[in-house]
Amino acid sequence: xxxxxxxxxxxxxxxxxxxxxxxxxxxxxxxxxxxxxxxxxxxxxxxxxxxxxxxxxxxxxxxxxxxxxxxxxxxxxxxxxxxxxxxxxxxxxxxxxxxxxxxxxxxxxxxxxxxxxxxxxxxxxxxxxxxxxxxxxxxxxxxxxxxxxxxxxxxxxxxxxxxxxxxxxxxxxxxxxxxxxxxxxxxxxxxxxxxxxxxxxxxxxxxxxxxxxxxxxxxxxxxxxxxxxxxxxxxxxxxxxxxxxxxxxxxxxxxxxxxxxxxxxxxxxxxxxxxxxxxxxxxxxxxxxxxxxxxxxxxxxxxxxxxxxxxxxxxxxxxxxx
Amino acid sequence: xxxxxxxxxxxxxxxxxxxxxxxxxxxxxxxxxxxxxxxxxxxxxxxxxxxxxxxxxxxxxxxxxxxxxxxxxxxxxxxxxxxxxxxxxxxxxxxxxxxxxxxxxxxxxxxxxxxxxxxxxxxxxxxxxxxxxxxxxxxxxxxxxxxxxxxxxxxxxxxxxxxxxxxxxxxxxxxxxxxxxxxxxxxxxxxxxxxxxxxxxxxxxxxxxxxxxxxxxxx
Numbered sequence: 001x002x003x004x005x006x007x008x009x010x011x012x013x014x015x016x017x018x019x020x021x022x023x024x025x026x027x028x029x030x031x032x033x034x035x036x037x038x039x040x041x042x043x044x045x046x047x048x049x050x051x052x053x054x055x056x057x058x059x060x061x062x063x064x065x066x067x068x069x070x071x072x073x074x075x076x077x078x079x080x081x082x083x084x085x086x087x088x089x090x091x092x093x094x095x096x097x098x099x100x101x102x103x104x105x106x107x108x109x110x111x112x113x114x115x116x117x118x119x120x121x122x123x124x125x126x127x128x129x130x131x132x133x134x135x136x137x138x139x140x141x142x143x144x145x146x147x148x149x150x151x152x153x154x155x156x157x158x159x160x161x162x163x164x165x166x167x168x169x170x171x172x173x174x175x176x177x178x179x180x181x182x183x184x185x186x187x188x189x190x191x192x193x194x195x196x197x198x199x200x201x202x203x204x205x206x207x208x209x210x211x212x213x214x215x216x217x218x219x220x221x222x223x224x225x226x227x228x229x230x231x232x233x234x235x236x237x238x239x240x241x242x243x244x245x246x247x248x249x250x251x252x253x254x255x256x257x258x259x260x261x262x263x264x265x266x267x268x269x270x271x272x273x274x275x276x277x278x279x280x281x282x283x284x285x286x287x288x289x290x291x292x293x294x295x296x297x298x299x300x301x302x303x304x305x306x307x308x309x310x311x312x313x314x315x316x317x318x319x320x321x322x
Numbered sequence: 323x324x325x326x327x328x329x330x331x332x333x334x335x336x337x338x339x340x341x342x343x344x345x346x347x348x349x350x351x352x353x354x355x356x357x358x359x360x361x362x363x364x365x366x367x368x369x370x371x372x373x374x375x376x377x378x379x380x381x382x383x384x385x386x387x388x389x390x391x392x393x394x395x396x397x398x399x400x401x402x403x404x405x406x407x408x409x410x411x412x413x414x415x416x417x418x419x420x421x422x423x424x425x426x427x428x429x430x431x432x433x434x435x436x437x438x439x440x441x442x443x444x445x446x447x448x449x450x451x452x453x454x455x456x457x458x459x460x461x462x463x464x465x466x467x468x469x470x471x472x473x474x475x476x477x478x479x480x481x482x483x484x485x486x487x488x489x490x491x492x493x494x495x496x497x498x499x500x501x502x503x504x505x506x507x508x509x510x511x512x513x514x515x516x517x518x519x520x521x522x523x524x525x526x527x528x529x530x531x532x533x534x535x536x537x538x539x540x541x
Contacts, residue, residue, distance in 0.1 A: 081501040105500070174405075174486055178499040201486035202495065203405060211405045211486060 040069050041261055046083050046092035047075040050205045051287050051294070052142060052225060052280065056096045058298040060251055060268060066302075067267045079178045080105050087252065088130050094253040094268070098142055100245035102126065102134075102252075104184035111184055115141070115246040126252065133258055135265055136272035137250040140225055140280040144179070144244050145236035146189075147222035149212060153235050160240040161193050164219070173197040174217030176205050184245060185221065192243045209234075225277055227285025249275075274305055330507035337508075341493075345512065348489035351410050351482065352475045358411075359418025359471055364464070366419075367426035368452060381427065388420050392478045396485055410479065410487035417478055418471040425467025429460030461532045469524045476517045480509070490516075 043064050047057035054075050061071045074092050077083045080101050086092045102122040103109050109125070112118050119137065126132040146161055153159070156167055164171070179185035180202045189195065201217060209228045212220045222229060222236060229236060251268045258265055275283075286297045334341050370376045395413040403409040433456050441455045457464070480491030490509040497506025 079499040081499060085501055176499075177483060177492065177495040180492075181496040181500050181502075181505070201406065201488065202483055202492050203486040204484045207400065207405060207485055210400065214404055216404045216406065216486070 041257065042070040042072055043094065043257065043264065044072040044074055044092045046077050046086050046095040048080060048083050048095075049076050049078050050223075052223065052284050053096070055283055055287060055294045055298055056138065056249060056275075056280075058294050059271065059302060060094065060096060062295070062298055062302055063267055063270060064264070067263075069264070069267075087132065087254065090254065090256075093257045094251055096138070096249050097134075097252045098247035098249050099134075099137070100143070100184060100247035103245055105178075105182050108183070111188070111243065111245045113242050113245060115248055118246055119248065119250075127255070131255045133253050133255050133265075135251040135253060136269045137248040138271050138275045139248075139273040140275050140277045141246050141248050142223050142225040142277075142280065143239075143247045144185070145222050145224045145239070147212065147220050147229055147234045147236050148218060149215070150233050150235045152218060153237070158237065160238040161189070161195075161243070162240050164237065165193055165195060168195045168197050168219075171197055171218040172199040172201070172216075173219045174201050174203055174208050174211050175221035176208065177202040179221040184243075189243055192241055225280040225284060226288075227281045227283075228288050230281070231285055231289050270305075329504035330511060333504045333508045334512075341508065341512075344488055344490050344492055344509075347407075347482075347487070348476070348479050348491075348513075348516070351407065351414060351487065351489065352472065352479050355411055355414030355475055356418045356422075356468065356472045358415045359422050360468060362415070363419045363422035363467075364426055367423050367430060370423075370427055371430045371456075377427075381424065384420050384424050387416065392417060392481055393484070396481060400485065405486040407487055409485055410482040410489075413481075414475045414478060418475055421470045421474070422464075422467040425470070426460065426464045429463030429467075430456050432463070433459045458533050459536065462528070462536050465524075465528045465532060469521065469528070472520055472524060473517045476513060476520060480513060 043061075045057050045061040045064070047053040057075055058073075061073055065071050074086070077086055077092075080097070083092070083095055084097070084106050087095060097106075099115070099118045099122050100111075102125075103118050104111060107122065107125050107129075109121065112121065119134070123134045126134060146164070148158065156163075158164055158167065173186075175186060180200065181187070186200065197219070199217075201211075203211065208217075208220045209222075209226075209232060211217045212234065213232045222234070224236060228234070251271075253264065253268070283297055283301060286292045287294050366380070370380045392413050395416055396409055399409040399412050403412055437455060437459065438451065441451050446454065479489050480494055482489045483491030483495045490513050493505055493509025494513075495509075497503065497509060
């Protein structure tokens with residue numbers, strides 16, 4: 001703080017000095033530049049409590065840091081409702097949310113299947129109800145999916161969720177506690193497909209995959225972009241009745257912050273359309289199975305993105321700090 | 323965020339079947355863990371009192387063991403015991419053993435040497451000394467250990483919700499997941515009540531078990 005004050009003071013005295021000597025134009029622009037850099041607001045980034053969330057919100061944090069913003073990380077906060085609440089109350093300034101989650105779990109609106117319609121609905125409703133802005137989608141759709149062990153699914157001849165109906169009463173279901181209560185989770189699914197499992201157990205998202213792999217449960221609530229699905233030889237069941245809404249990921253930012261510094265939107269929109277389903281699954285796998293740190297994976301991806309080495313990235317997507 | 327605080331009562335009555343199932347799971351794993359805990363910790367304490375060179379390492383182990391977070395025990399046991407009931411029971415049993423063992427050890431050690439010598443002088447055998455003199459005299463402290471273990475485990479059993487073990491923790495985590503106060507309280511309030519009721523019941527039981535001359539109020 002004192003250092004800041006001194007710097008400003010220093011600039012001020014230099015300015016008056018130079019003013020006297022008559023080189024007004026140069027000095028003012030110099031002062032402005034210093035001021036602008038100092039005035040960059042600290043941005044607090046949150047995330048939910050699973051790999052993909054930590055990973056993409058780490059990307060958001062790194063991008064902002066590259067652009068010269070001081071960033072505070074409050075990652076791994078908990079479920080959607082908790083992180084959303086943190087955003088609404090201003091504890092955090094931004095995190096990446098999924099359109100379908102915003103639609104059903106946060107806004108409590110009925111499920112819709114058209115991705116654009118869902119995006120438009122959440123964008124308008126978030127702005128009106130919470131003063132929050134949805135930026136451009138990153139590209140991937142991390143939909144909920146039911147997953148089974150490939151062998152068992154083949155053995156029982158189950159390929160779609162409808163196929164489950166006749167056999168569900170012999171199968172054990174494991175899901176996150178969030179999935180067990182969300183309207184776009186188990187309650188809605190059971191109603192749409194008329195499912196009754198032998199057992200329904202709630203657990204931590206990380207433990208769920210292990211439980212399925214070790215045959216402690218037979219069906220889990222997986223994420224479509226989870227690298228462990230191919231990694232553990234799992235298969236996802238087709239949502240043949242179209243129950244799950246689309247879950248395209250996009251940064252949600254407090255409007256107040258954006259009006260204070262509109263450039264933040266441009267920084268984060270560098271990620272727009274940059275990550276497809278396959279890319280996201282690969283990145284997740286590097287953390288979940290490869291044992292790499294989310295920050296390292298995020299850094300490597302951003303560097304590749306900057307050099308135009310990955311996916312549908314735009315060539316001009318270089319860190320704004322340069 | 324959502325829900326009037328007292329709505330949790332409505333939630334419980336609307337989900338009676340689910341609630342009773344979770345309550346049953348909660349009680350089952352807690353009581354069983356304390357029972358196994360007693361079966362392991364009491365004999366262990368008796369042996370450690372008799373074999374003096376075990377005393378230091380065992381009490382140190384028990385004290386250190388108390389500091390391991392329950393969630394860590396659950397996580398460490400996953401590869402071996404899987405998910406659900408077994409790892410929960412294991413973690414809770416470990417948690418029960420520690421206070422019961424420490425209290426029993428301290429209680430038996432604390433029996434007045436003069437009383438023990440007098441009993442010896444009257445020609446009691448080892449087992450008579452234990453059953454007729456030491457255990458009854460140590461019973462208030464031993465019982466306090468059991469009480470601590472039970473009440474503590476009622477709280478810890480909520481962690482089962484992280485590993486598919488069910489119990490009232492399911493409602494707490496689901497309420498937390500959706501920031502739905504009524505669901506959260508439908509789990510949390512019964513857990514708190516359960517702990518209080520258990521405290522009272524065990525307090526009554528202590529009056530029956532502990533010899534009248536040794537009745538003191540242990541809070």
